[in-house]
Amino acid sequence: MTIYDISEKAGVSIATVSRVLNGSSSVSEKTKKKVLDVINRYEYTPNAFARGLGLNTMKTIGIICADSSDLYLAKAIYYIEQKLRANDYDSILCCTGYDLDAKAAAVNLLITKKVDGIILVGSNFIYEEDADNQYVVDAAAQVPLMLLNAALDAPNIYSIISDDFTSMYEATLQMISAGVRDIVYFYNSVSYSGKKKLAGYRAAMEEQKLSAESGLLQFYQGSHEDIPAMTRHLMKLHDQGLNFHGVIASDDTLALAAVKYAKLMGYSIPQDFSILGYNNSMLVNCCDPELTSIDNKLETLCQHLITTLMGVLDGNEMPKKTVFSGEIIHRGTTRN
Amino acid sequence: MTIYDISEKAGVSIATVSRVLNGSSSVSEKTKKKVLDVINRYEYTPNAFARGLGLNTMKTIGIICADSSDLYLAKAIYYIEQKLRANDYDSILCCTGYDLDAKAAAVNLLITKKVDGIILVGSNFIYEEDADNQYVVDAAAQVPLMLLNAALDAPNIYSIISDDFTSMYEATLQMISAGVRDIVYFYNSVSYSGKKKLAGYRAAMEEQKLSAESGLLQFYQGSHEDIPAMTRHLMKLHDQGLNFHGVIASDDTLALAAVKYAKLMGYSIPQDFSILGYNNSMLVNCCDPELTSIDNKLETLCQHLITTLMGVLDGNEMPKKTVFSGEIIHRGTTRN
DNA sequence: TTGAAAGCGCTAACAC
DNA sequence: GTGTTAGCGCTTTCAA
Numbered sequence: 001m002t003i004y005d006i007s008e009k010a011g012v013s014i015a016t017v018s019r020v021l022n023g024s025s026s027v028s029e030k031t032k033k034k035v036l037d038v039i040n041r042y043e044y045t046p047n048a049f050a051r052g053l054g055l056n057t058m059k060t061i062g063i064i065c066a067d068s069s070d071l072y073l074a075k076a077i078y079y080i081e082q083k084l085r086a087n088d089y090d091s092i093l094c095c096t097g098y099d100l101d102a103k104a105a106a107v108n109l110l111i112t113k114k115v116d117g118i119i120l121v122g123s124n125f126i127y128e129e130d131a132d133n134q135y136v137v138d139a140a141a142q143v144p145l146m147l148l149n150a151a152l153d154a155p156n157i158y159s160i161i162s163d164d165f166t167s168m169y170e171a172t173l174q175m176i177s178a179g180v181r182d183i184v185y186f187y188n189s190v191s192y193s194g195k196k197k198l199a200g201y202r203a204a205m206e207e208q209k210l211s212a213e214s215g216l217l218q219f220y221q222g223s224h225e226d227i228p229a230m231t232r233h234l235m236k237l238h239d240q241g242l243n244f245h246g247v248i249a250s251d252d253t254l255a256l257a258a259v260k261y262a263k264l265m266g267y268s269i270p271q272d273f274s275i276l277g278y279n280n281s282m283l284v285n286c287c288d289p290e291l292t293s294i295d296n297k298l299e300t301l302c303q304h305l306i307t308t309l310m311g312v313l314d315g316n317e318m319p320k321k322t323v324f325s326g327e328i329i330h331r332g333t334t335r336n
Numbered sequence: 337m338t339i340y341d342i343s344e345k346a347g348v349s350i351a352t353v354s355r356v357l358n359g360s361s362s363v364s365e366k367t368k369k370k371v372l373d374v375i376n377r378y379e380y381t382p383n384a385f386a387r388g389l390g391l392n393t394m395k396t397i398g399i400i401c402a403d404s405s406d407l408y409l410a411k412a413i414y415y416i417e418q419k420l421r422a423n424d425y426d427s428i429l430c431c432t433g434y435d436l437d438a439k440a441a442a443v444n445l446l447i448t449k450k451v452d453g454i455i456l457v458g459s460n461f462i463y464e465e466d467a468d469n470q471y472v473v474d475a476a477a478q479v480p481l482m483l484l485n486a487a488l489d490a491p492n493i494y495s496i497i498s499d500d501f502t503s504m505y506e507a508t509l510q511m512i513s514a515g516v517r518d519i520v521y522f523y524n525s526v527s528y529s530g531k532k533k534l535a536g537y538r539a540a541m542e543e544q545k546l547s548a549e550s551g552l553l554q555f556y557q558g559s560h561e562d563i564p565a566m567t568r569h570l571m572k573l574h575d576q577g578l579n580f581h582g583v584i585a586s587d588d589t590l591a592l593a594a595v596k597y598a599k600l601m602g603y604s605i606p607q608d609f610s611i612l613g614y615n616n617s618m619l620v621n622c623c624d625p626e627l628t629s630i631d632n633k634l635e636t637l638c639q640h641l642i643t644t645l646m647g648v649l650d651g652n653e654m655p656k657k658t659v660f661s662g663e664i665i666h667r668g669t670t671r672n
Numbered sequence: 673t674t675g676a677a678a679g680c681g682c683t684a685a686c687a688c
Numbered sequence: 689g690t691g692t693t694a695g696c697g698c699t700t701t702c703a704a
Contacts, residue, residue: 002696002697002698003697003698004697012674012675013674013675013676014675014676014697014698014699015674015675015676015677015699015700016673016674016675017698018698018699018700019673019674019699021698021699022699024699024700025673025674025700026673027673027674028673028674031673031674045447045448046697046698047389047450047696047697047698048388048448048449048450049385049386049388049389049392049394049450049696049697049698050385050389050680050696050697050698050699051697051698051699052384052385052388052680052698053383053385053386053389053679053680053681053682053696053697053698053699054679054680054697054698054699054700055680055698055699056385056680058385058449060428063429067414068404068410068413068414068417069407069410069411069413069414071405071407071410074404074405074407074410075405077404077405077429078403078404078405078431081404081429081430081431082431085430090428090430090445090449091428091429092396092426092427092428092429093399093413093417093427093428093429094417094421094426095414095417095418108381109426111381112381112382112384113384113394113426114383114384114385225618226621227618227621227622228621253618256622260624263624282561282563282589283622285562285563285564286563286592286619286622286623287622287623288596288599338680338681338682339681339682340681348690348691349690349691349692350681350682350683350691350692351683351684351690351691351692351693352689352690352691354682354683354684355683355689355690357682357683358683360683360684361684361689361690362689363689363690364689364690367689367690382681382682383680383681383682385680385681385682386680386681386682386683386696387681387682387683388682388696389680389681389682389683389695389696389697389698390681390682390683390684390695390696391682391683391696392696673704674703674704675702675703675704676701676702676703676704677700677701677702677703678699678700678701678702679698679699679700679701680697680698680699681696682695682696683694683695683696684693684694684695685692685693685694685695686691686692686693686694687690687691687692687693688689688690688691688692
C-alpha cells in the first residue's frame with residue numbers, strides 16, 4: 001500500500017494525499033475527509049525510508065553507552081528513551097563496551113544511519129588525551145552531540161553534568177569532621193567524572209592536612225558487578241597492614257563491598273567504620289545499615305539533556321554546558 | 337556526497353560504485369581500487385534511507401521492553417544488542433512501561449519504522465486473555481516476532497524460554513526436604529513466566545501435602561526497586577500473625593527484602609529461616625549470607641534468540657519454541 | 673485548492 | 689566487466 005494506491009482510491013493526486021498526511025498546506029475539508037477515510041480503511045502508513053530520503057531525517061536519536069546493564073547507565077537510558085519518545089523521537093541504542101575503537105565505530109555507525117543527534121551516556125566517552133576525543137569532535141561536525149556526565153568544549157557538543165567534584169568534596173569534609181581520619185578512596189573509573197570525584201576527595205583531604213596518599217587511593221580493576229572481588233580487594237589492603245576506618249566509594253557497588261568488608265572485620269557501622277556510596281541507586285537499601293550515598297539527580301540531568309537537544313534540533317541557541325548539584329543522602333553508614 | 341559524485345570522480349558509472357560498495361557482482365581489481373580510493377578520500381558513506389528504500393530493509397531489529405532499568409531486563413537488552421550487532425544488525429529500543437496500550441503502540445511504531453524483526457524482552461508482554469495478545473499476533477503478520485521468557489503459539493512468533501516451572505518446583509522441593517514447612521511465596525508479577533514460577537511452587541507444595549494457601553501466597557504490588565517497602569510487606573504479614581520460616585521469591589530483589597526481614601526478626605539464616613531468589617543477579621552478593629538463587633541462563637537464552645531470529649530472517653525453518661533449563665545456585669540462604 | 677513532475681540516493685535487471 | 693535505466697515511496701516546488 002503506497003501513496004499512489006491511496007490517491008487512486010480517493011480519486012485525488014498523491015500530492016493531496018501527502019498534504020493531508022503532513023497537514024502542510026491547506027486542503028479542503030471535504031477532500032481531506034475523503035482521503036483520511038481511505039487511509040484509515042486500508043490502514044495505510046507511509047514508508048519511513050521514502051520519507052527519510054526526501055526529508056533526510058527519520059526523527060531518531062542515537063544513544064551510545066558502554067554497558068546498558070550497568071545499574072546507573074541503564075537508568076539513564078530509561079529516562080532518556082522515555083523523554084525522547086515524549087518528544088516524538090525514537091532511539092537507536094548501541095552498547096559499545098569500554099574500548100575506544102568500539103566507541104568510535106558506534107558513533108560512525110549511527111551517523112551512517114542518519115540519526116538526528118547522538119547522546120553519549122556516561123563519562124567514559126571522554127578521555128584525557130585530546131587525540132582520543134577526536135572521534136567525538138568529528139561526529140559533532142555531522143550532528144549535535146550530547147554528553148551526559150562528561151564535558152568537552154567543541155562546536156556542536158553539549159555537556160550536561162553533575163558537579164561531582166563538589167559533591168565528593170563536601171561528603172569527604174563531612175566524614176572527616178565526623179572524626180574519621182584514615183579514609184580510603186575506592187574507585188573503579190578514571191573517566192571524566194571519575195577524575196572529578198577523585199579530585200573532590202583529594203581537595204578535602206588536603207585542606208584538612210590529611211594525606212591522600214600512602215595507599216589510601218585504591219583503584220579497583222575488575223568486573224563492575226563482582227562485589228566479592230571488591231571485598232577481597234579491601235581485605236588484601238588490610239592484610240598488607242593498611243589501617244583504615246572509612247571508605248568513600250565512587251559507586252554504590254564499591255560501597256557495598258566496603259560494607260561487607262567492615263562486617264567481616266567485625267567493625268560496627270558507623271561507629272567504627274564509615275562508608276559513603278555514589279549514585280544513590282537501589283543498592284543503598286540492599287545492606288544493613290543502609291548506605292549513605294550521593295544522589296546526582298540523574299532524572300533531572302536526563303530531562304535537561306533532552307530539553308537541550310530538542311532546542312538544538314529546533315535551531316535555538318542552547319547552553320554548551322549545564323551543571324547540576326548533587327546531594328548527600330544520609331543513611332546508616334555515616335555519622336554526622 | 338552521493339554515489340553520483342563518486343562515480344564521476346572515479347570515472348565510472350554509479351552501478352560500478354554500487355557494486356564495489358556491496359561486493360555484489362565482480363568488478364576488476366583495478367577499477368575497484370580506483371573507486372575505493374575516491375570513496376576513502378571523500379569519506380563517502382552511502383545514504384541509509386536510499387538504500388532502505390530500494391531494499392526495503394535497514395537491517396534493524398526493534399527491541400521492546402517494559403523497563404530498561406530493571407536489572408534483569410537491562411542485562412537481557414545488553415546481550416541482545418551485542419549479539420545483534422555481531423550479526424550486522426542495529427537495534428531500536430523502546431521502553432514501554434507495563435501498560436498494554438503503550439506496548440501495542442510501540443510495536444506499531446517499530447513496524448512503521450520498517451524494522452526487520454521485533455524482540456519482546458520479558459514475559460510481561462503476553463497476557464492471560466487471548467484478546468490482549470492480539471497486538472502481538474497482528475505484528476507477527478508483518479515481521480518475525482521473538483519472545484524472550486514468554487510463549488505464544490501463532491504464525492511467525494518464536495518463543496525462547498527458561499523452564500521456570502521446573503526450576504521453581506525443584507527449588508521448592510529442596511527447601512521442603514531441608515525441613516522448612518511454612519514457606520511464603522513472594523512475587524510481584526503475574527506475567528507468563530510469573531505464573532509458571534508460581535505453579536512450580538504450588539505443585540511442589542501440593543505434592544508434599546502442604547497447603548499453599550492461607551496467606552502463604554504473597555503478591556507484592558509496588559516499585560520493583562523499593563526493597564524497604566517489600567520488607568514492610570513481610571513485616572506486616574508477621575504482625576498479622578502469619579508464622580513462616582521460608583521465603584521463595586520470584587525475583588532477587590524480593591528475596592533481598594526477605595533477608596532484611598529475617599534479620600529484623602532476629603532469625604539466623606539459614607538455620608531458622610530459608611530464602612530463595614530468582615535470576616541469580618548481582619544482588620545475590622549484596623547480602624549476608626549470600627543469596628541462593630536460580631540462574632535462568634539469560635545469556636544462553638539471548639544467544640539462542642538471536643540465532644533463531646537470524647535463521648528466520650534468512651528464510652530458514654526454525655523452532656517455534658525453545659526451552660532451556662534453569663539451575664539452582666546454592667549459597668548461604670538455604671540449607672541443603 | 674489541487675495536480676504534474678522533479679527530485680532524494682541507491683539497487684538491480686538488463687544490455688553491451 | 690561495465691554502463692544504462694527503471695524503479696523504491698515520498699515531499700515539494702511550480703502551474704493551473
